Structure formats: C-alpha cells, structure tokens
Amino acid sequence: MLLDRRRVYILPTAFGGFFGLLLLAMLVGALNYNNNPALLLALLLAGAANTGLFAAHLQLSGLQIVAIVAEPVAAGTPLQLGVHARATPERSRRGLRVECLGSAGVLSLDNGAGTATLEIPTVRRGWLDPGRLRISTTRPLGLARAWAWVWPEAPLLVYPAPEAHGPPLPEGSGDSAQARLHPAGDDVHHLRAYRRGDARRAIAWKPSARHGTLLVREYEQPLGADLVLDWHALHALAWEDRIRRLARWVDEAERANRRWQLQLPGQPALGPARGSDHRHACLRALALMPGPLHEAGGGDVDAR
Secondary structure (H helix, E strand, O other): OOOOOHHHHEEOOOHHHHHHHHHHHHHHHHOOOHHHHHHHHHHHHHHHHHHHHHHHHHHOOOOEEEEEEEEOOOOOOOEEEEEEEEEEOOOOOOEEEEEEEEEEEEOOOEEEEEEEEEEOOOOEEEEOOOOOOOEEEEOOOEEEEEEEOOOOOOOOOEOOOOOOOOOOOOHHHHHOOOOOEEEEEEEEEHHHEOOOOOOHHHHHHHHHHHOOOOHHHHHHHHOOOOOOEEEEOOOOOOOOHHHHHHHHHHHHHHOOOOOOOEEOOOOOOEEEOOOOOHHHHHHHHHHOOOOOHHHHOOOOOOOO
C-alpha cells in the first residue's frame, strides 16, 4: 500500500495553533507601530512554519506499507502486530508513529526499510479485525500533524485460551492409533553394518565373528499410541470449556512430541500428525468453532 500525496492529511497541532496566534499578534503589532524589523521577523517565522508543513507532509508521502502481520496468540495475551514499511533511502524519515486500538509504536526506517511493533489486546478467540491504523508524524517542527490511514488486508487470528488447570492427556486410542518406534531404545530391533562413529558398546561381537564383518545392534522402543482428542468425549463440559481443554491438550501433545488427531463436530478429523503446522491447524479449527447457539440451531454467531 503506497501513501501518495492525496492520501496524506495535515492539520495544526495545539502548539501550531498557539504559534499561529503568536505570529498574528506579531504581524498586527508590527503593522500598527510600523516596526519593520518585527514585521521581517514575523514573515521569516511564517515562512519557516510553512516550510515545516511541507516537510511534515513529505515524511509520509511515498511511504509504502509492505505488510501488516501478526503471529496468532491465545486469547488474553497481547498480539504482537508488525507493520513493515519501505521508502526511498534518499529522504530522511524520522518520528513516524503507528497507532491502532489504543496501542502505539515507533516506525524507524533504516536504509529505507523498517518495522513498528504494536501490542494489540485480545479478549476473544476467532478473527480479530484491528480496523484502520494511523501513521502520523509531527516532525520537523511540531507545528502540524501529518497522518494517513492504512488497513490490514486480512483479519488476525486469535487462538482460544487454554485451560489453566485440567486432567492430563488421554491415553492413545482410535482405529488409526498405532504404536510408534523410536531409535536409541532398550529393545534390539535388527542388526546392521558398522558405520564410522558408532559406539563400541553397540557392536554385536558374536554375530560379527560369525559373519566376518562388524555388525551393530539397532535399538528401538515403542512410544505411546496416537492420541485422539475427541470433542464428543467431553460432553460433560460447557461449550467454551471444551474448546479450552482441547486447546490445552493440543499444546501438551506438541510439547511431548506426540502424534494426535483432533475430532470436531461437523469437520473432518485433523491428523494424526505432529509438528507446528499440525498444531496451528488444530488451534485454528478450535478458534473458529461456532458458538453454542449455532450448534443448538439458534442461528449463526461469530466465533468468539
């Protein structure tokens, strides 16, 4: 999004208004008493103020907003909104301020590029529309404020707040759950040829003597079965409490490096899988779950 001169607005600040009244009084006094030095000083100050208005306008004119992005966070946690801007490095741009939803940040351009970070408060899960952002400056003299409006291309996502305290992860179950094997365990799985760097204690000496070559034991151990996080298994909890518990279990499964599957009503099952992408897909599905009125047939409501 490019801020051209037609999208930049400018008005005097409170100090600029006082300065204008002072200049007017100086001009009236100089004309009344025919004081040429005072008249010259007033005109010089007026010229400097007029130049300051153009300079403030040029601080924003030609500025390009490259991206407005934020990583999803849990509801109740401030969302770090990054505003990335770019401009020609030939023109110095200082004192740029970005404001949104009561939060403000300073946009500093280094070699023609810079980023401002704002902390946006979050309350509910789902999509968060921050509305328009104001980029403004009062440089160089503080007599006028130049500003322009920019809008994010897409709303921001807020994850549901995980349950603070709750039961541990459920046991692995489901038709798709299978035991996984992990190397470096206690059970011997098979023998393989020796490779440089293998530990001496892993060498199987008797089989190596029989085959005339060094063989190494491959150890494996079974991990827990795939987890199935089922919405319907939490029927005793309220609607939002189910979402918070599942969000907590998703985070715990990711920290434990477990594979899990998330089953939600009216949606295909997610997984089984693991990793940050799978975590994001599950938390996004939980964040965008409709409200209880929608499930009960009471009409559509936005995800909260």
